[in-house]
Amino acid sequence: ALTAELGRQLQLREVGGILLQAATVDNWSEIQNFEAKPDDLLICTYPKSGTTWIQEIVDMIEQNGDVAKCQRAIIQHRHPFIEWARPPQPSARNAKDCMVSYYHFQRMNQVLPDPGTWEAYFETFISGKVGWGSWFDHVKGWWEIKDRYQVLFLFYEDMKRDPKCEIQKVVQFMGKSLDETVLDKIVQETSFEKMKENPMTNRSTVPKFILDQSISPFMRKGTVGDWKNHFTVTQNERFDEIYRQKMEGISINFCMEL
Numbered sequence: 001a002l003t004a005e006l007g008r009q010l011q012l013r014e015v016g017g018i019l020l021q022a023a024t025v026d027n028w029s030e031i032q033n034f035e036a037k038p039d040d041l042l043i044c045t046y047p048k049s050g051t052t053w054i055q056e057i058v059d060m061i062e063q064n065g066d067v068a069k070c071q072r073a074i075i076q077h078r079h080p081f082i083e084w085a086r087p088p089q090p091s092a093r094n095a096k097d098c099m100v101s102y103y104h105f106q107r108m109n110q111v112l113p114d115p116g117t118w119e120a121y122f123e124t125f126i127s128g129k130v131g132w133g134s135w136f137d138h139v140k141g142w143w144e145i146k147d148r149y150q151v152l153f154l155f156y157e158d159m160k161r162d163p164k165c166e167i168q169k170v171v172q173f174m175g176k177s178l179d180e181t182v183l184d185k186i187v188q189e190t191s192f193e194k195m196k197e198n199p200m201t202n203r204s205t206v207p208k209f210i211l212d213q214s215i216s217p218f219m220r221k222g223t224v225g226d227w228k229n230h231f232t233v234t235q236n237e238r239f240d241e242i243y244r245q246k247m248e249g250i251s252i253n254f255c256m257e258l
């Protein structure tokens with residue numbers, strides 16, 4: 001019964017035109033009325049854009065690089081999702097890599113809709129009929145308001161290219177200052193390779209009927225440019241055209257390969 005109920009809670013339903021998990025829809029009014037305290041830190045990511053990565057970085061900073069303290073609980077418990085109405089900084093990742101990551105995530109996630117073929121998923125993703133809504137709306141929305149609020153906008157691609165520099169930005173944003181050695185340690189501990197092996201971040205404790213990591217691991221590749229292994233030339237041209245239309249007037253530049 002618990003399994004069935006959990007399965008129901010994790011399924012997608014629509015609210016305000018956006019597909020969200022039933023548990024979120026059930027508590028929508030409470031979530032919508034959430035008021036942040038001045039020193040609350042919200043991590044606001046589109047799915048598959050490095051949520052887990054930035055969560056681990058923020059906790060490592062908060063714990064001054066103390067690895068043992070960061071092992072106190074799994075990442076979902078250390079940074080609960082607000083949309084689960086128990087008690088999210090935007091981290092943006094280029095749309096093409098994000099689509100690829102999301103496709104593989106829906107293949108292994110047994111409670112989200114089956115993505116179907118890559119060709120079919122390409123259309124689903126563009127139309128925004130995926131959980132947590134359209135990538136375009138998420139990125140545009142945060143980009144447009146970032147200068148009006150205390151928002152630190154981070155790019156997955158920058159975090160890959162120069163993790164230390166990006167982590168330093170988070171440290172400053174959090175009003176902290178850390179020694180160089182602590183900073184280096186955080187860079188090391190939050191690398192893809194380390195986080196893939198870390199049971200507190202790799203989702204290995206989530207049962208197989210929810211996440212089947214034999215289909216595709218949660219810590220899959222962690223790279224920039226995997227889209228080149230998935231997009232056909234025609235899909236790529238079509239995507240670029242749609243991107244131009246949807247992102248018109250937005251001066252945001254995504255790096256597509258390192």
Ligand code: A3P
Pocket residue numbers: 045046047048049050051052053097100101102104190191192193195218219220221222223226
């Ligand atoms: P891939 O599927 O391309 O490998 P989220 O946490 O928002 O669900 O994002 C998951 C994506 O972030 C996955 O991308 C995952 O491998 C990648 N990721 C997780 N931890 C990472 C890290 N430490 N460094 C780089 N990428 C990481």
